[in-house]
Amino acid sequence: MNIDYSQFLNMIPEVTLMAALMIVFITDLFTAKKPGEARNRNWFNPLVCVLMLAHIFINIWPTEASTAFGGMYMTNGSVGVIKTILAFSVLIVFVQSREWLQREDTNFKEGEFYELVLATLLGMNMMVSANHFLLFFLGLEMASVPMACLVAFDKYRHNSAEAGAKFILTATFSSGVMLYGISFLYAATGTLYFDDVMANISATPLCILGMVFFFSGLGFKISLVPFHFWTADTYQGAPTTVTGYLSVTSKGAAAFALCAILMKVFAPIVEYWQIMLMVVIVLSITIGNLFAIHQKDLKRFMAFSSISQAGYIMLAVVGNSAMSVTALSYYVLIYVVANLAVFSIIAAVEENNGGVVNMNAYNGFYKTNPRLAFLLTLALFSLGGIPPFAGMFSKFFVFMAAANGAQVTTAIGATIYAVVFIALVNTVISLYYYLLIVKAMFISDNENPLPTFKSSYSTKMALAICTLGVVAFGVCSIVYNWIHAASVM
Numbered sequence: 001m002n003i004d005y006s007q008f009l010n011m012i013p014e015v016t017l018m019a020a021l022m023i024v025f026i027t028d029l030f031t032a033k034k035p036g037e038a039r040n041r042n043w044f045n046p047l048v049c050v051l052m053l054a055h056i057f058i059n060i061w062p063t064e065a066s067t068a069f070g071g072m073y074m075t076n077g078s079v080g081v082i083k084t085i086l087a088f089s090v091l092i093v094f095v096q097s098r099e100w101l102q103r104e105d106t107n108f109k110e111g112e113f114y115e116l117v118l119a120t121l122l123g124m125n126m127m128v129s130a131n132h133f134l135l136f137f138l139g140l141e142m143a144s145v146p147m148a149c150l151v152a153f154d155k156y157r158h159n160s161a162e163a164g165a166k167f168i169l170t171a172t173f174s175s176g177v178m179l180y181g182i183s184f185l186y187a188a189t190g191t192l193y194f195d196d197v198m199a200n201i202s203a204t205p206l207c208i209l210g211m212v213f214f215f216s217g218l219g220f221k222i223s224l225v226p227f228h229f230w231t232a233d234t235y236q237g238a239p240t241t242v243t244g245y246l247s248v249t250s251k252g253a254a255a256f257a258l259c260a261i262l263m264k265v266f267a268p269i270v271e272y273w274q275i276m277l278m279v280v281i282v283l284s285i286t287i288g289n290l291f292a293i294h295q296k297d298l299k300r301f302m303a304f305s306s307i308s309q310a311g312y313i314m315l316a317v318v319g320n321s322a323m324s325v326t327a328l329s330y331y332v333l334i335y336v337v338a339n340l341a342v343f344s345i346i347a348a349v350e351e352n353n354g355g356v357v358n359m360n361a362y363n364g365f366y367k368t369n370p371r372l373a374f375l376l377t378l379a380l381f382s383l384g385g386i387p388p389f390a391g392m393f394s395k396f397f398v399f400m401a402a403a404n405g406a407q408v409t410t411a412i413g414a415t416i417y418a419v420v421f422i423a424l425v426n427t428v429i430s431l432y433y434y435l436l437i438v439k440a441m442f443i444s445d446n447e448n449p450l451p452t453f454k455s456s457y458s459t460k461m462a463l464a465i466c467t468l469g470v471v472a473f474g475v476c477s478i479v480y481n482w483i484h485a486a487s488v489m
Helices: 005-031 044-059 077-096 107-129 135-151 161-187 194-202 205-222 230-238 240-264 267-294 298-319 322-352 370-385 392-401 413-442 457-475 477-487
Strands: 067-069 074-075
Touching: 005 067, 005 074, 005 107, 005 161, 005 392, 044 077, 044 267, 074 107, 074 267, 077 240, 077 322, 077 457, 077 477, 107 135, 107 240, 135 161, 135 240, 135 413, 161 194, 161 205, 161 230, 194 240, 194 413, 205 298, 230 240, 230 298, 240 267, 240 298, 240 322, 267 298, 267 413, 298 322, 298 392, 298 413, 298 457, 322 370, 322 392, 322 457, 370 392, 370 413, 370 457, 392 413, 392 457, 413 477, 457 477
Parallel strands: none
Antiparallel strands: 067 074
């Protein structure tokens, strides 16, 4: 059997990512700290960040559409953009993780953290490039299994082991449900290639049931209601850096994959999945917002915020047009910088104040740490969609994509406008609970506020990148134009 190795030239993002993973693995293997040895590897984190930066620069330019391995692997401009956005989020996570990984109980497994994150990113890349349900499922599991290890990374602190157990158990069930749906689709169409499934699919009970089960499996990965029950416990128990990574990178990859499959594979039965998606969006946005209001733990607070944000991300898909892909990718990019800014500050406060994550502890935070309070406010304003920050533009484009082409005179068009209106109303609710944190920092009194502390250089660097994105990505049209140009290639 002859293998055409030139096909790997169509997989440059995966090749460079695999090269980075091997370099990190070999470096860690020969420089790892031995028991009882006082070895300091201050250079390790910068090395990993440089490798990640090189990976981004090599793959930042959108490529022409191409395939590999019998059409099972597919790439195009929009796929290249989402891979770059995911790699960018991983770079920020690596930068902000340095202080946490230098802690006494984690520094000996620093290499394992980088390797697990790169392994999950490799799985996500395969998932978004899949043109075959089998390759898609393999990519999904390549991302999910290392992610469970990351969630349980601090197994002796903060219920991390419990969070990992809950994540892997629910992930197992969701994967089983998804495979069950894929088997229905194969029985109905006789193929697992996306193009061939689209050509043979029809509105039969078997196809519709397969679509529902497949959607349910991916709904778990995106934390859509009613598949969200694992989210709050897992976010609370996982290390804060891992929580931030889980909330943006994993969610963004799964959302893009679901968008592509719904619009491509299930295009012939669009009237069925549109209704289902709209119901799930309304539930996710509303329930996420209402439950977030009552949270006192900031990580649980951000968990329910992420459930609501997942609804907004998927709102773009309702429009079922090229604008949907652009709006979704742009929203994920803005969500990455805003959400990781919040988690960078939560992690900094946690590391310097004995694991504090309670919202009441932030009362009077502005008096002792005004810069962090100001940056946290900017990030929260962006998440809430307050102008002129980037989050306002991302929500605007999502609303536009959802309503694009909808006719209010038709039943489906009127329903789409109703969903957009409900999402708009929920934006006001989200502003309320985001402002609860701002109120705690700037208005609420506290006799014993958090002490003044100096953030590490890595935290400052991560916050600088995120804040620049929150402020600039909305007003610099080149970012949106880059995503749009790739989507229409």
